[in-house]
Amino acid sequence: MKGLRIGLALAASIALAAFASVTHAAEGERPARLDATLVKMQATVAAVDHKTREVTLEGADGETVTITAGEEVKNLAQVEVGDKVDVEYLEMVSMEVLPPAEVELAAMTTAAKKTAPLGEKPAGTMVQETTVITIIEAIDKDNELVTLKGPEGYTKTVKARNPANLEKVAVGDKVKVTYTTALAIAVTEK
Numbered sequence: 001m002k003g004l005r006i007g008l009a010l011a012a013s014i015a016l017a018a019f020a021s022v023t024h025a026a027e028g029e030r031p032a033r034l035d036a037t038l039v040k041m042q043a044t045v046a047a048v049d050h051k052t053r054e055v056t057l058e059g060a061d062g063e064t065v066t067i068t069a070g071e072e073v074k075n076l077a078q079v080e081v082g083d084k085v086d087v088e089y090l091e092m093v094s095m096e097v098l099p100p101a102e103v104e105l106a107a108m109t110t111a112a113k114k115t116a117p118l119g120e121k122p123a124g125t126m127v128q129e130t131t132v133i134t135i136i137e138a139i140d141k142d143n144e145l146v147t148l149k150g151p152e153g154y155t156k157t158v159k160a161r162n163p164a165n166l167e168k169v170a171v172g173d174k175v176k177v178t179y180t181t182a183l184a185i186a187v188t189e190k
Helices: 003-019 165-167
Strands: 032-049 055-059 064-068 085-098 106-115 123-140 146-147 155-159 174-188
Touching: 032 064
Parallel strands: none
Antiparallel strands: 032 055, 032 085, 055 064, 085 174, 106 123, 123 146, 123 174, 146 155
């Protein structure tokens, strides 16, 4: 379990350390932003049907949810009623304004996952990161709006969270947006 959570713990510590300075754009700097949310929860296995692969989890508040464990859950046979399930979910969004000539418009997604070895209690992590580089097509300072054009030609108009940053960007600047999710799940004995 410890090795499986290293990636999530590292990402969480980076996100939480940076969370204190969510938005910055000092004099002469280009605007940047990082938002991060980390959710931790624990549930107890209330029922498990190994044939249908359905597992019913009960939260601390008594609420239950039934999930179907996919084939990627190799160690379902080790799950028993009363086992604890720890879940950590991290979601981060970062935005950074780049000079017009620094990068080309692009979009890419990377993903990685790791599961527990056969015979151990189920555990695993999954991290996915999507990065899109857009271009500022229009700026409406009066209404605090920015229109971004993505690599496929689609446009999206968004409201500026910090209108003062509109003074630090120009049409033609690139905006790099990175969306990261990380999930760690581990089943521990009762």
